[in-house]
Amino acid sequence: MKARVQVMLKNGVLDPQGEAVRHALGSLGFDGVEGVRQGKVIEIDLAETDADAARTSVTAMCEKLLANTVIESYEIEID
Amino acid sequence: MKARVQVMLKNGVLDPQGEAVRHALGSLGFDGVEGVRQGKVIEIDLAETDADAARTSVTAMCEKLLANTVIESYEIEID
Numbered sequence: 001m002k003a004r005v006q007v008m009l010k011n012g013v014l015d016p017q018g019e020a021v022r023h024a025l026g027s028l029g030f031d032g033v034e035g036v037r038q039g040k041v042i043e044i045d046l047a048e049t050d051a052d053a054a055r056t057s058v059t060a061m062c063e064k065l066l067a068n069t070v071i072e073s074y075e076i077e078i079d
Numbered sequence: 080m081k082a083r084v085q086v087m088l089k090n091g092v093l094d095p096q097g098e099a100v101r102h103a104l105g106s107l108g109f110d111g112v113e114g115v116r117q118g119k120v121i122e123i124d125l126a127e128t129d130a131d132a133a134r135t136s137v138t139a140m141c142e143k144l145l146a147n148t149v150i151e152s153y154e155i156e157i158d
Contacts, residue, residue: 006120021121024144030136032126041085041120042100047111057109065103 001046003058004077007067008039042066051078080125082137083156086146087118121145130157 009015015037022036044061048054058076067074088094094116101115123140127133137155146153 008120008122018121021145025140028140028143030140032136033123034126035124037122039120039122041087041118042097043087043116043118044112045114047113057111061104061107061109064107066100 001048001051001054002079003044003046003054004079005042005044005058005062005066006039006075006077007042007062007072008037008074010071010073013071039072054078080127080130080133081158082123082125082133083158084121084123084137084141084145085118085154085156086121086141086151087116087153089150089152092150118151133157 009018018036018038021038022033025033025036044058046054046057048057055076055078058078062074062076063069088097097115097117100117101112104112104115123137125133125136127136134155134157137157141153141155142148
C-alpha cells in the first residue's frame, strides 16, 4: 500500500519558511497572497496490504519519527 | 481561496532525504517499508475568489518559484 503523510506546523507556530515564500511571491509581482505555510509530505511504500494495519503503522511512524507533535500536526492518507 | 501545492522530486531523481527516513524507520523497527520519498507542501491563502484564476496564478507561482521543474513535479489543489 501507499501512504501519504502531510506534516504541517500547528497554527500559532511561527513559520519562517512560509513567510520567506510569501515575501518572495510578493517580490515577483504576485499580488493577493495573504498567507503561506510550508510543510512536508512523505510518501511511504508499505509491504502491508491491509489498510487499517497500514494506518496504525504509519500513525506510529508519525508519533515516533516523522512529526514533532509538540509543534507539528500530521494527516495520513492511505491508498 | 486556499491552494495546496505538493512538490515532489521526479521519479529517477535521487532522494537522499527520503532514503534517510527509510533507514531511520528500519532502525526503529518498522519492517515492510519498501520506499520513502519526501517532498514539500505549500498552503497558500489567496485573495482571488475565482477557482480558475487562482489555479492559473498558482501554476505561475510553481513555475517561477515554488518548484524546480527540472527535477521536481508539482500538483495543485484549489479549495
